Amino acid sequence: MMKDLAGKTAFVTGAGSGIGLGIATALAQAGVKVMLCDIEEAALARAVEGLRQTNADVDSVRADVSLKAELQSAADATIARYGEVHIVVNNAGVGGGGGYGAWNDAAWSWTIGVNLMAVVWGVEIFGPLIERHGQGGHIVNTASIAGMISGSGNAYNVTKFGVVALSEGLRVELAPRAIGVSVLCPGFIRTNIIDSARNLPGRFADAVPARSPEATSGQWLEQIRNRVDQGIDPLYVGELVREAIENDWAYVFTDNEFEPFIEARFAGIKRGFDNIRGREPRR
Numbered sequence: 613m614m615k616d617l618a619g620k621t622a623f624v625t626g627a628g629s630g631i632g633l634g635i636a637t638a639l640a641q642a643g644v645k646v647m648l649c650d651i652e653e654a655a656l657a658r659a660v661e662g663l664r665q666t667n668a669d670v671d672s673v674r675a676d677v678s679l680k681a682e683l684q685s686a687a688d689a690t691i692a693r694y695g696e697v698h699i700v701v702n703n704a705g706v707g708g709g710g711g712y713g714a715w716n717d718a719a720w721s722w723t724i725g726v727n728l729m730a731v732v733w734g735v736e737i738f739g740p741l742i743e744r745h746g747q748g749g750h751i752v753n754t755a756s757i758a759g760m761i762s763g764s765g766n767a768y769n770v771t772k773f774g775v776v777a778l779s780e781g782l783r784v785e786l787a788p789r790a791i792g793v794s795v796l797c798p799g800f801i802r803t804n805i806i807d808s809a810r811n812l813p814g815r816f817a818d819a820v821p822a823r824s825p826e827a828t829s830g831q832w833l834e835q836i837r838n839r840v841d842q843g844i845d846p847l848y849v850g851e852l853v854r855e856a857i858e859n860d861w862a863y864v865f866t867d868n869e870f871e872p873f874i875e876a877r878f879a880g881i882k883r884g885f886d887n888i889r890g891r892e893p894r895r
């Protein structure tokens with residue numbers, strides 16, 4: 613367990629905005645050296661400038677984390693700058709992709725690339741870098757409440773369930789290697805997630821339709837936008853993540869709003885078992 617964070621080094625993706633910036637800030641406030649990584653150069657520069665005004669030891673590296681080679685370069689830059697890394701926060705994410713009837717291949721590829729494959733690669737690339745110094749470390753993967761309950765069958769939920777599955781499995785696999793794993797499952801947080809398409813890589817250009825044909829989907833998006841605009845402070849989330857690293861929490865929730873929905877899902881799963889309880893499966 614990483615009780616004393618001061619002097620350690622962290623690498624945080626999606627750190628130019630929202631939750632990633634909140635996590636980078638909370639870690640920097642605890643004396644952690646932080647390498648901020650993001651696809652958006654200007655946001656990164658602003659974030660670093662703001663943090664340096666607090667005397668934090670921070671630096672930044674631009675990368676599109678949905679490209680493995682760019683994530684590898686960002687890892688190389690982190691080692692070149694700070695020598696070693698203890699904490700990795702795979703947080704960059706996009707709210708991409710529509711539901712049934714509205715999705716397309718580009719939206720699936722974009723969402724899977726940023727929200728899921730970047731997390732897989734973050735573990736693959738940074739795991740050995742944590743292991744090699746022998747001081748232990750911690751990996752935080754940002755999923756969502758949408759990684760626990762699925763309101764629609766879209767790419768976002770699929771990737772977030774994937775991040776939860778990956779994190780649960782890795783927590784068991786990496787414990788003997790002195791690496792803790794936490795999965796962050798936020799509710800509504802006040803960030804720029806609704807405008808994710810601002811950082812859509814050119815190769816996924818078809819992911820965002822010019823204009824949604826369904827008025828209902830527009831209304832739905834407006835409701836989500838309102839919830840996000842009135843959401844929880846990202847720095848509060850960063851402080852929770854810091855506490856989670858210090859105490860090796862498996863799951864990091866931000867509030868209890870969706871707990872009853874998760875209980876309802878478990879009850880549905882239980883009913884599935886009840887349907888066949890007592891039967892002798894034919895072999």
Ligand SMILES: NC(=O)c1ccc[n+]([C@@H]2O[C@H](COP(=O)([O-])OP(=O)(O)OC[C@H]3O[C@@H](n4cnc5c(N)ncnc54)[C@H](O)[C@@H]3O)[C@@H](O)[C@H]2O)c1
Nearest residue numbers: 626628629630631651676677704705756800801803804805
């Ligand atoms: N805001 C919420 O209510 C909420 C709820 C649950 C989960 N989340 C998750 O939190 C994480 C952070 O999102 P946020 O809400 O802070 O949104 P945000 O848009 O404010 O921040 C996301 C950051 O990721 C960066 N990013 C996007 N694509 C990238 C790429 N290809 N390579 C590198 N960086 C990239 C963006 O530039 C941005 O700075 C995401 O994984 C999101 O799914 C957010």
